[in-house]
Amino acid sequence: MSPSPDDLLCLTPGSFLIGRALTALPSPVLENCNYNNLQRYARLQQIYQHFWQRWQREYIAELQQRHKWKTNSSKPNVGDLVLLQEDDVPPLCWRLGRISRLFYGPNDGVPRVADVNTSRGCVRRPLVRLCALPTAEELEG
Structure with missing residues (x-):
């Protein structure tokens, strides 16, 4: 990135989250592809996909656990x-x-x-x- 403030204006939330516009078509699933056989863009997409899979599996589950630790909730009951x-x-x-x-x-x-x-x-x-x-x-x- 250059130090010019004008260059930062074209960055969107999608640029940081998924590397492209949020309205762009989804990339093909690259999870099982050999990293060495992918071109640069496909490698980046594979990294993004890996990040989101881990975030979904680990971070969301961690939020659920923290909620349990911080609240004085009762044990689960039949009917919950x-x-x-x-x-x-x-x-x-x-x-x-x-x-x-x-x-x-x-x-x-x-x-x-x-x-x-x-x-x-x-x-x-x-x-x-x-x-x-x-x-x-x-x-x-």
């Missing part, structure tokens, strides 16, 4: 509304479900696993893979 965290699906597309049964640890009596009713049937998931949605009382208080 939750999102099912899925690795290969963006967070906005995670399935919505309601806890129908809890399974407790044998030694500590702490719930570890839940059966969750979704629109596609009942699934069993560890609680660490569920994101509890706030209740109306929590939102008001």
Whole structure:
């Protein structure tokens, strides 16, 4: 980059986030391509894609954990509304479900696993893979 302030005016949020305009067509998935066989632009796209995959997997999950640490929330209950965290699906597309049964640890009596009713049937998931949605009382208080 040159030191000219005029050069900074053409930079957009998309330039920093994905390396091109936010309205541009998505790049092909380059995750499984050999880095050495890619041209410079494709290598950059592969790096961007890797960054966003890690951000989605690690940072969003970390936010959920921090929320749990900072609040005095009660243990999950049967009937609680939750999102099912899925690795290969963006967070906005995670399935919505309601806890129908809890399974407790044998030694500590702490719930570890839940059966969750979704629109596609009942699934069993560890609680660490569920994101509890706030209740109306929590939102008001």
